[in-house]
Each structure stands twice: as C-alpha cells, then as structure tokens.
Amino acid sequence: MSGHSKWATTKHKKAVIDARRAKSFAKLIKNIEVAAKIGGADLAGNPTLYDAVQKAKKTSVPNDNIDRAIKRGAGISGESVDYQTIMYEGYAPGGVAILIECLTDNKNRAAAEVRTALSRNGGNLADPGSVSYNFSRKGVIVVSGEGTTEDDVMMAALEAGAEEIEPHPSGFEVITEASDLVAVRAALQEAGLDYESADVEFVPSLKVEVDAETARKVFRVIDALEDSDDVQNVYSNVDLSAEVQAELEQDD
Numbered sequence: 001m002s003g004h005s006k007w008a009t010t011k012h013k014k015a016v017i018d019a020r021r022a023k024s025f026a027k028l029i030k031n032i033e034v035a036a037k038i039g040g041a042d043l044a045g046n047p048t049l050y051d052a053v054q055k056a057k058k059t060s061v062p063n064d065n066i067d068r069a070i071k072r073g074a075g076i077s078g079e080s081v082d083y084q085t086i087m088y089e090g091y092a093p094g095g096v097a098i099l100i101e102c103l104t105d106n107k108n109r110a111a112a113e114v115r116t117a118l119s120r121n122g123g124n125l126a127d128p129g130s131v132s133y134n135f136s137r138k139g140v141i142v143v144s145g146e147g148t149t150e151d152d153v154m155m156a157a158l159e160a161g162a163e164e165i166e167p168h169p170s171g172f173e174v175i176t177e178a179s180d181l182v183a184v185r186a187a188l189q190e191a192g193l194d195y196e197s198a199d200v201e202f203v204p205s206l207k208v209e210v211d212a213e214t215a216r217k218v219f220r221v222i223d224a225l226e227d228s229d230d231v232q233n234v235y236s237n238v239d240l241s242a243e244v245q246a247e248l249e250q251d252d
Contacts, residue, residue, distance in 0.1 A: 027232055028056040029069045030103055033081045036073030047182040051198045058196055088114050089131035092123045092221040094214035096238045097131040099202050100225055103232040110230035117224035117231075122217055134237060135202040138163075139181025142196040143188060145171025152193060160187035170196055175203065204237035212247040215240060 031052040039046035043053060049070070056066050071077040084107060088100040104110040118124055143153050145168075153165055153172045161180035166173045176184045178200045185198045210218065218238050225231050240248070 023226070023229070024059060025056075025061050025065070026229065027103075028052070028059060028061055029065060030083065030232065032056060032066060032069040033073035034083055034103065036070045037075070037081050041070050041074035041076060051181075051185070055197050055199070086110060087132070089126040089128060090114075090118050090123055091126055091131070092121075092236065092238070093217040094208060094210045094238075096208050096210065096214075096218050096236055097126075097134055097204070098123070098221070098225075099131060099135055099235040100231055101202075101233040101235070102228075102230045104230040106230070110228070113228040113230055114225065117228060118221060121221040121224045123221040132202075134204050134206055135235060136205060137178045137200055138203040139174075139176035139178050139184065139198070140201045140203065141174040141176070141181070141185055141188065141198045142168055142170055143172045143174060144194040144196055146194075148172070148193055152191070153188070156187050156191035156193055157184050160184045201233070202235040204235070207237045207239035209239040209241060210244070212244045215244055215248060216251075 032049065035046060035049035035052045039048055041049070043050045053066055053070070057063075068077070072079045073081050075081075083103045083105055086102040086104065086107060088102065088111075090098050090100060092098055100114055102110040102114065115125060141157075148171060150165060150172060153174065157165060157174045157176075160183050162174050162176050162184050164175040166175065174184060174188070181198060181200060185195060188195055215238065218236065222234050222236065225234050
C-alpha cells in the first residue's frame with residue numbers, strides 16, 4: 001500500500017491483510033524488476049534498486065524472490081521485463097482527488113480495471129491534469145520512532161536537504177525534493193537512524209478533510225483500485241482528523 005495519506009493506520013481485518021500481503025509482494029517484486037531494468041543490477045550504483053530491495057526485505061519478501069527479480073529485470077536470467085507506467089486521475093466520494101499509478105504490460109486491461117474499480121465504488125475518472133496539478137513528486141522517508149526523537153531526525157535530515165518532518169504512525173515522515181531523497185536517506189543511515197521505507201511519491205499540496213462515513217467510502221475506492229495487479233500505487237489528498245481516525249479504528 002502506498003500514498004501519503006495515513007489510511008494504513010485505520011485498516012483492516014486479518015483476512016484482508018493476508019490477502020493484500022500477497023499482492024504487496026507482487027508489486028514490490030515489480031518495482032525491483034523495473035529498477036533493475038533501468039539502472040542495472042548493482043545495488044551500490046543503483047539507489048532506486050537499493051531502496052526497492054530494502055522495502056521488499058522489510059516487508060519480508062524472501063531473498064530468493066528478490067534475487068530472481070533483480071536478474072529478471074537486468075536481463076541476466078534471459079527473461080524480459082516490459083512494463084509501461086500510466087497515470088490515471090480521478091475522484092473518490094467527498095471530492096477527494098486520487099492519482100492512480102499503473103505499471104502494466106497491458107494498457108487496455110489496466111484502463112478497464114481502473115474505470116471499473118472507480119465506477120463500482122462511487123468514484124469517477126477525471127480529465128488529465130484536473131487532479132495532478134495538486135500533487136508534487138517528493139521523496140518520502142518513513143523513520144522508525146523506536147528509540148528516536150524528532151530532534152534526532154531533524155539534526156540528521158534537515159542539513160541533508162529535508163523539507164519537512166511530520167508525525168507518522170511508525171515514527172516520523174521526512175519529506176524531501178525527489179532529487180534529494182538518496183542524500184537524505186544516506187544522512188539518516190549515517191546517523192544510525194532506522195528507516196522503514198524511502199520512496200518517491202506524489203504528495204498533495206491541498207488536502208480534503210472528511211468525516212468517518214466519507215472516509216470509509218474513499219477507502220473502498222482505494223481498496224478496489226489496489227486489488228488490480230496493474231495498479232502499483234494510489235495517492236490521495238484525503239485528510240483524517242484524530243477523531244475520525246479513532247472512529248475508524250473502532251471498525252476493526
């Protein structure tokens with residue numbers, strides 16, 4: 001699951017989590033394959049691949065699967081990887097804007113699945129440009145809060161080029177320019193701070209705060225989109241107050 005919004009903190013029953021875990025593995029593997037195809041199999045010389053591998057390992061993807069994905073993507077195994085990145089824009093209930101990032105080998109299938117997921121769950125496709133203007137590509141690093149203070153993160157990250165540091169359910173979220181992601185991540189590592197993920201994401205400039213009932217409808221749209229193997233990431237500008245998050249957590 002991806003995206004700047006914190007809906008991950010308000011999820012899910014065990015059966016749903018288990019089902020999503022398998023899909024998450026497949027999407028992490030796809031990220032590794034694409035990174036290896038673009039930048040080669042050497043982790044030291046390919047920071048995008050390095051971060052994709054680290055994320056997969058932290059999500060417990062088996063090392064054999066990771067190694068095979070690197071070889072497949074880099075063409076070492078003789079297999080070919082041919083994915084196309086496509087962005088779709090849409091709206092969920094409550095006027096919440098969503099960006100849908102697909103990584104697919106079949107553009108027509110991806111388009112059909114996105115359209116169906118939206119229309120069946122109260123969302124709709126938007127014209128190109130009508131949503132994306134509200135999002136910027138940013139580096140997003142999630143730092144573990146265990147044994148770490150905000151001052152620790154600030155000292156390491158701000159000097160390396162971080163723009164913002166925000167609270168996150170796992171600890172802290174460090175926002176950077178996309179081009180500064182690797183430098184800030186390296187600075188955090190040098191300071192001995194453990195990070196959970198480091199990704200380039202689409203971060204909204206304006207957020208929409210919704211009530212609990214609207215939030216449930218928004219998450220149904222996001223869940224339906226993420227059920228598609230072609231959908232790699234879903235980003236939204238939904239914003240949840242502490243009260244709404246607490247109410248949603250009672251759903252479990």
